[in-house]
Every structure is written in C-alpha cells, then in structure tokens.
Amino acid sequence: MHELSLCRSLIELLQEQAEQHRFTRVKQLWLEVGPLAAVVPEAMQFAFEAASRGSLAEGARLHLVELPGEAHCQACGFETSISQWYQACPRCGEYQLKVLSGDELQIRELEVE
Amino acid sequence: MCGICGCGQPHGHQGLDESAHAEEQESGHQRRLQVELDLFSQNNRYAQANRELFQRRNLLVLNLVSSPGSGKTALLTRTLQHQLDKVPLAVIEGDQQTSHDADRIRETGAEAVQLNTGRLCHLDAHMVGHAMEQLPHLENGLLYIENVGNLVCPAGFDLGEAAKVVVLSVTEGDDKPLKYPDMFHAARLMVLNKVDLLPYVNFDVEACIEYARRINPEIEVITLSAQTGEGMENWLEWIEHRRQGQTAARVAQLERELLVLKSQL
Secondary structure (H helix, E strand, C coil): CHHHHHHHHHHHHHHHHHHHHCCCCEEEEEEEECCCCCCCHHHHHHHHHHHHCCCCCCCCEEEEEECCEEEEECCCCCEEEECCCCCCCCCCCCCCEEEEECCCEEEEEEEEC | CCCCCCCCCCCCCCCCCCCCCCEEEEECCEEEEEEEEECCHHHHHHHHHHHHHHHHCCEEEEEEECCCCCCHHHHHHHHHHHHCCCCCEEEEEEECCCCHHHHHHHHCCCEEEEEECCCCCCCCHHHHHHHHCCCCCCCCEEEEEECCCCCCHHHHCCCCCCEEEEEEECCCCCCHHHHCHHHHHHCCEEEEECHHHHHHCCCCHHHHHHHHHHHCCCCEEEECCCCCCCCHHHHHHHHHHHHHHHHHHHHHHHHHHHHHHHHCC
16 A cells, blocks of 8 residues: 555656656656565556556556665675565575665656656 | 645755756657656655754654554553653654544653544654644653554654664564564564463464564564563663663764854854
8 A cells, every 4th residue: 555655755756857857748767676675566556557647647657677686694794685584595594684785666767758 | 835745734844855866868859867766765855854853852763663453552651651750752643543542642641643644554754744743842852653553564664763663462473573574674673562461372482583583683672561561671771771872962962062152152
C-alpha cells in the first residue's frame, strides 16, 4: 500500500521538475530499484498508473531498472552481492553482512516534452 | 498556506532545498533529462526538518514500531508512569482510526496527539511535523511516536527520530525477524514484550535474537513484560542513557555557540 504514497511523492517531484526545466508532459521515466528497496515492482506499476491519472505523467511508461545489491562481511571482510537482508556470507557462513548498496529507489532519467 | 505541501496549515519547512540536478539532451521537442529523484526524498526532507527541530528543543524521539497487538501502548503507559514526574514528555499516536490509544495515554496524565492515517499504512515525516505544532512547549525531554501497527511499511519512512524501537511480543512467533526483515534492519533496539507468557507459548528467545542479528548484527535487545513490570528497569535505563547522551551533546553545542557570542562582545 505504501507504493501508492511513494508514487504520489513521485508525481509531486515530477511537477517540481516540470517547473524547473519547463516541460509539460512526461512520456517515459526510468526508476532504479535496488533489491532491498522494500517495494514490489508490479505494485509500483499499478500505483504509478493510479497516481499519475490526470497529472503531467498520465500514460507515461515507467521502466524499472533493477540494480544489484552489495554487502561487506564484517566477520571475514569478503565483498559479495546480495538480494535480501538475511543472507549468510558465502565465504565464511556468518550472518554479519553489512549492506553497502541495494536500497536505492530513484528516478534517473526522464523523457519529457 | 504551506507552500511546499499545500496543506493549508502554517508550519515551518526550513532547509528544504531542491537538490536534484538535471542534464538535458534534446531531440525535436522531446527531451531526455538525467535526474536524481529519490522517491523517499520528500519524506526525508520533512524528516530532516523534524530532526533539526528535535535537536533545537533537545528532545529524544523514539519511533515505536510493531505489528498490531504487540503491546506498544501498554509499554508506553507503563513507561510514562515511571517518567512523568521526572522529565517533560509527550506521545504522538498513529492509528488508522479512533483515538483509543491517545485516550489511554492521556489517562496517565501525559500529553498525547492522535494522528489518524485513514487508508495510509504508516506515519510519514510530514504528519509528524504537523503533530509537533500541537506540542509547542515540549522541550528538554522525551517524545514517543507510536507508529501504526504494521511490521512492513513504517520501516521505510524516517520521521526524524533518534531511533526506531521494534516491539515484538512472544505470542507472535520467534521467526518474525526473518519474515519482516526490513523493520528489524531499520530498528536500533528490539523489545521482546510479554515475557511473562513464555511458559505458555512456543517461543525460543535465543533463536529470535539470533534471527534478528542475522538481519541486523548491531541490534540491541531488551526482554520485558509491560504487564508485570519484569525487565522494565533495563528499558528505562536504555532510554535514560540516550537522553543523557543527547543532552550532553546539546550542552556542548550551546557552549560552543556561547563562546562565539562572547567573543563578539
């Protein structure tokens, strides 16, 4: 359900951008999503459709760009990729992974007119 | 009217700078813009404004999160009974509907602000900023925010608090940290509540703590029963330790400001 409030924030951010960069329509947008971002891609698409209705982004194509997650093991120092919070270190087996990246949720590119 | 949120209520939005930078590529009348628009950034801007307000007023703010029925309100009422005559405090209560929880808090004599989120599944920093307008005199003390009972969504929304405290009761199952990892990752402290019921339920305290530390190796743990009072002293000490730390930091900051002012005389 919080995908909807995130998409409402997104529409407001787009309106700010539209004033700053003088555009009136958003045609496509690319959203980077880390595996730990606590959003469900399908729910984001659905919420975006609902939140964009009647706005400058109505009918725009939302592309989800999935990013890798990375973590550092505090026990053995190994660096590894992760897809969820509770993974054991693949080298030493300890649950001591400190997440370095993977919780991103940001728009990186817009196609506007 | 509030110019940023358009919410029709007067309130401060200091320090809310627009930080997105864009690069443009043009072709025809359609253009590509490279931007950095974090979807949590709006909430985070409000959260930062709240955090600055809390620092200025020297308030230790704890955001209590849990599933419904873990005993957050019972823990709070018991906590307030110990602290009310010692330190200024207040509670912001978040629920979808009703003012039952705020009423329970007010019965202790503490000030409470009820926020009803309606269809929303979490409190956000903007709502908390408005709730603070109803607590204009609260300073040098404690503010508890009791979030909507939900182990998922409140994890992602910073309210400007010093720490999230996740309350888990032993009637809920010891594998909750694995099932709802985001919340246990976001929390500084896990309070295991209702330990007086341990003889009657199948709950492995050690396994639960081990699961929580798989998600968050640094999470602190306190076991207690808000009902019987067992273990409450550890929780009260944890809060007091943090409050002292925050006050010491505030004193140091004011002393630095004082030196600057004195040097200008």
